[in-house]
Amino acid sequence: MADLAAELRALGRQLDVPPPPDVTRAVRARLASPPPRRRPVLRYAVVVLLVLLSAILAVPPVRAAVFDFLRIGGVSLRSEPGPPVPPTPVLSERPVADLEAAEQATGIRVRPPAALGPADAVRVVEDRVVSLRWVATPGRPEVRMDVFDGQLEPLFEKYLRLRDAVEVDVGGQPGWYLPGPHEVVYVDPGGVRREASARLAGPTLIWVQDGLTYRLEADLPAARLAALGAST
Numbered sequence: 001m002a003d004l005a006a007e008l009r010a011l012g013r014q015l016d017v018p019p020p021p022d023v024t025r026a027v028r029a030r031l032a033s034p035p036p037r038r039r040p041v042l043r044y045a046v047v048v049l050l051v052l053l054s055a056i057l058a059v060p061p062v063r064a065a066v067f068d069f070l071r072i073g074g075v076s077l078r079s080e081p082g083p084p085v086p087p088t089p090v091l092s093e094r095p096v097a098d099l100e101a102a103e104q105a106t107g108i109r110v111r112p113p114a115a116l117g118p119a120d121a122v123r124v125v126e127d128r129v130v131s132l133r134w135v136a137t138p139g140r141p142e143v144r145m146d147v148f149d150g151q152l153e154p155l156f157e158k159y160l161r162l163r164d165a166v167e168v169d170v171g172g173q174p175g176w177y178l179p180g181p182h183e184v185v186y187v188d189p190g191g192v193r194r195e196a197s198a199r200l201a202g203p204t205l206i207w208v209q210d211g212l213t214y215r216l217e218a219d220l221p222a223a224r225l226a227a228l229g230a231s232t
Helices: 002-014 024-032 041-057 060-066 099-106 222-230
Strands: 069-072 075-078 093-095 121-125 129-134 143-148 156-159 166-170 173-178 182-187 193-201 204-209 212-217
Touching (some): 069 204, 166 204, 166 222, 204 222, 212 222
Parallel strands (some): 075 156
Antiparallel strands (some): 093 121, 143 212, 156 182, 166 173, 182 193
């Protein structure tokens, strides 16, 4: 290896290598010139596609049509046919003296809509739901409000066309308005759907407040139900 190194050094001394060119001026000129314009077509196409997709999904009915499942607090909305509704839905439900008694039975502190005044009837459903009822008055149909905690597991399943659901504001909280009749099914603590509890519900507003799911049902448009919900 030492002999090879010596021979290479000797060969290098014999080679006629021209002096290197002066590239300083060319480099400075290149640095001073503006960079060439590039057209990142692919990047622009991706950005445009994302903007269009965001705009489309920003429309609640379109977004609901893209997905066939939506979870709101303790309620899951499913875009599929619901189970048959029995003549008399079977669900454990008992009347209690007042709202305080319902709260003691369930551990749920309810904030009823101030715009409705005191409830005409208070019930406890399956010891998990506080259900308030207001009888119909001139200019207002019967109103039902169910309040429950379903943050970990859904408590009710609703079956409807999700593209019909409308996102609304409920006193600063996002809510969903379901305009037409739809099946409602109770889900027990073990996650089992009780089809015998199925009933046909009317227009309903659902939102989450203070960790609780509020479900307000009445034959009213979205704006009026949202105003009632905002008074809680």
